Amino acid sequence: MADIQLVRKSVFDNVIGDITLLKTFDKSNIVNAINSQFSIYTFYVDSVNGDDNNNGSSSAPFATIKKACDSVPIGGYGAIYLAGGQTFTIDENIPLYSKLIRIIGNDTTPPIIKNASSSLCE
Numbered sequence: 001m002a003d004i005q006l007v008r009k010s011v012f013d014n015v016i017g018d019i020t021l022l023k024t025f026d027k028s029n030i031v032n033a034i035n036s037q038f039s040i041y042t043f044y045v046d047s048v049n050g051d052d053n054n055n056g057s058s059s060a061p062f063a064t065i066k067k068a069c070d071s072v073p074i075g076g077y078g079a080i081y082l083a084g085g086q087t088f089t090i091d092e093n094i095p096l097y098s099k100l101i102r103i104i105g106n107d108t109t110p111p112i113i114k115n116a117s118s119s120l121c122e
Contacts, residue, residue, distance in 0.1 A: 041076055043068040046083040065103065065113070066094045074098045084109035091116035 043056035050063035058081075062068050065080065065088050072078035077100045082088060084106025090113065105111045 039076065041072045041078045042081070043071055043078065044081045044083070045088065047086045047088050048083070064088070065090060066092060069094045069096060069099070069101055072099050072101055076100075078102070079104060082106070082111040084111060087112040087114060089114045089116050
């Protein structure tokens with residue numbers, strides 16, 4: 001019986017210690033740890049002034065969303081920024097298997113994304 005009480009006290013002490021640690025833990029450390037483990041690939045797309053032979057940076061954007069999506073490696077995380085007020089036409093399938101991609105538009109002059117073919121949505 002004494003052994004069970006010792007085990008219960010040990011478990012209780014560990015749980016209380018963990019709860020105290022969580023209360024004082026700086027949440028920014030979690031964000032920093034996650035960011036250090038995962039690379040986020042950031043690309044810019046400008047359908048008017050971009051070129052798919054560019055590197056996708058803000059000063060040398062891609063021309064198509066497909067090129068930006070294809071530039072995020074499998075298993076990667078991507079942030080793709082679209083130039084405001086422009087129309088982007090998707091005219092072929094964009095494979096996104098094992099990729100987490102966020103496409104971000106401009107709030108003041110939102111971009112328009114058009115599907116060139118209804119078969120792309122099947």
